[in-house]
Amino acid sequence: MPVITFANTKGGAGKTTAVLLLATELEQMGFKVTILDADPQYWISRWRDNSAGKTGIKVIPYVTQASLEKHIQEGRREADYVLIDLPGARTPLLAKAIGHSDHVLIPIQGCSMDAQGGAHVIELMQYLADRGNIHIPFSVVLTRVNSMVTTRALQTVKALLAERRVHVLNTPIIERSAFRDVFDCGGSLHTLATGRASNIDKARDNARAFADEVLMHEALRCRKLQLGRAASLQAVA
Template structure:
């Protein structure tokens, strides 16, 4: 079972979009996925409640600092992936989720406010690492990236985060109309009509590449990607891989989870 938290102190950075895309692709590859929706507005739950629900994806709402640990214990061994959507979450919940996760993703668009929100999460991760005297696997994922335009603001954001030694995913989340449409139509991107959705094939390829990159990051070290190409995205579907993680049996602390090779 892999636990992925998605956090940024600023709203509108693409946290729920990232959570749904990853859940959708993990489910397509045979996984059973739960999204823990920490947002009082419950956008992930609203997507899940639309027609054409994906049976192997569940969404749990009302997740708080007090019940996160019990939710994770209840799901242990029952699912392949837990994705914690930390939209609107308070610092204590973000810190707790980070400490319990195999990977923390921090979505950032090309603006200074997103970078400041990301820096706040990075500070929380640093505090948890210091208190626990251990490493938390974490990385920034660039969102709503235009494949043809790299703005000065985006370059500034990358430079700021790179100066802090922050790792970037090699695969950004591109700006695609399909990612907006899915929150109106519900269901999977794979069920959309290609004739009615602009660049659907590219949206699918982006989602596939993102999930593959996240799978690799869960079990491998993350390195600083200070020169990460914003347009580096393969539009051909990546080769299928089996999820490379398994859950360690009998952890000493029921709220601590480990990835073993």
């Protein structure tokens, strides 16, 4: 089953929010999801504690470099998707998690510090490709984007990513109060009371569009693998 890792070496990039939105939308679509919580802030684990009876998502807390591989193997057997929430820092766990991933998502806010944290992950991905011939698909997802204003800083980040030919998801994660409320209330945007947060419908639409795009790229990845295997079999024949 696919393993999707969320990584940015700077904290506060919206990484855990992106994990939660994808996980809860996947569950809403009928998929079984396991989240490996390796972030020392343990926001996902706290969310799960607040979600009794509201979700079937399995959250494994206190994931370490030593336990990561075992948890991934168990998650692949039990779930349709395994999501990994990494620490917002440079740690040996970063490279190990990436090495076990099918796709790496790099959340970046529209600011230079977030872009630098994301650049550390991108540089590691490129190093693995150049030196180890390890090619793992990765994408940037822009987070906490103001729906009304495009800042100069965000434009600079977009230009930098385009210059490096880094794939950026078409769907940014908009700054919404509903996303914060889900952490407080538990459950998902679909169990959150309509009057609990403003623009709840827009928040749900944004989360679904984000999840749909991730699933589309996962389908394309699987298709490429199938074509590659078919070509290998024909070459052998």
